[in-house]
Amino acid sequence: MTEILARTVEVTRTYGSVTALDRVSLDIHAGELVGLxxxxxxxxxxxxxLFAGLRRPTSGTVELLGGSPLDPARRRGIGVTxxxxxxxxxxxxxxxxxxxxxxFPGAVDRGELLDRxxxxxxxxxxxxGLSGGQKRRLAVALAxxxxxxxxxxxxxxxxxDVEARHAxxxxVRDFHAAGxxxxxxxxxxxxxxxxxxRVVVIGEGRVLTDDTMEAVRGLVGVHRVTVTVPETPDLPGVIGVEREGDRTHLLTADADALVRELVLTGVPFSGLEVRPTSLEEAFLVITGREPQPA
Incomplete structure (x- = not known):
């Protein structure tokens, strides 16, 4: 079984009357790339x-690299931005x-880190004298x-900016690919x-879902139906509408039924496309938010 590098067990963290985390249990396995x-x-x-040892839980247990996050020897095995x-x-x-x-006794070569x-x-x-973006890149590099x-x-x-973000x-991909x-x-x-x-969706201090990217998309069953229409007719099963130029994007849990209803309205349309939900659309449904019309 893959080694567990970090773990919370029934962790709650409060700040006065505010509950930031509510009985959260989560394992991070070696070699994972987890999106929170x-x-x-x-x-x-x-x-x-909590994982980095910068805060302590109000209740529950936090483990890092087989020990306590408060142990400096454990923290030397992690990087944080x-x-x-x-x-x-x-x-x-x-x-x-x-x-x-x-x-760090096994630190990365300075030139290699700066180039990366x-x-x-x-x-x-x-x-x-650095720009905000340059400072952010340095902060990430230090991790x-x-x-x-x-x-x-x-x-x-x-x-x-977009170029720096993709770089x-x-x-991150190279670090993950190397283990x-x-x-x-x-x-x-x-x-x-x-x-x-792997995607862990958190809302109001609780884990709402924890699964693969594909499973999170499929969990809510939302599809995007895109068409070019002179005006959007009233259709059953539409949970969100977005407009982009002459294209209309309809979010629905039943794409087949929506397309049938669209045909039955007799409204002329073209460029029909149906695709699975994006992570953003899944996120809106999982967290109980409503997609907003453009």
Whole structure:
């Protein structure tokens, strides 16, 4: 059986009267790339902070690499990019990387790390003079500096442009392909869809679903029916409508019935397409939210 690198057992975490996590049990196995998905305030960052030893549970058990996340020896086996980072502005990029690397006996070569995250040209720049996106890339790179077994990335690409985001995706894929384990939170649904093999959807502090990407899409049975029509007729079974130019996207749990009803209305249409739900559409249904018309 695959080794469990991190685990929560019936974990609850409260902040005063607010329950951030409610009896959450979750195993992270070696070699997984897990996407934590959920709306703001769902408990994703709290869960990452518990695994990283930055917070303690109110009740329940958290394990990391076979021991307690509060044990520094365990934490040396992980890398973390928190949602918000405060990097020392007076240090140069190379100095900051060297400082973090010095804490790990098997650290990644500095040049290799900088190249992997597109930071080689910035090695002598002071952190205070970097753009927000450059600081974010450095924060993510530091999570990999110690050659960790397990990396937690909390909203890693916030503030990055499309090109930088895709470059970071490639770096995460390479780490995973080499045997690394990744737990990733993101509000970019396309990011989870592009990277994760397993999706854990969290809402109101609880695990709503935990399965493969394909199973999460299929769980709710939502399909997208796309057509070009002069006007959209009233059709039964439509749970969401989106318009994009002259194309109308209809979300439905029964695509066959919807197409039959569309034909029976006699409204002329063209360019009929039917495809499975995207992760975003599945997410809306799982969390009980309604897709919004465009």
């Amino acid at each position: 998905l959920g709306p703001n305030g769902a408990g994703k960052s709290t869960l990452v902070n 928190p949602q918000e980072t405060g990097l020392p502005p007076a240090l140069r990029v190379g100095e900051c990387v060297d400082f973090v690397r010095a804490h 995250f597109g930071l080689a040209d910035l090695v002598k720049r002071q952190i205070g 990999f500096a110690g050659n960790p077994r397990l990396v937690f990335l909390d909203e890693p690409t916030t503030g990055l 970071l995706w490639d770096a 690394g384990t990744v737990v990733l939170t993101s509000h970019y649904l396309e990011e989870i869809e592009a990277l994760a093999k």
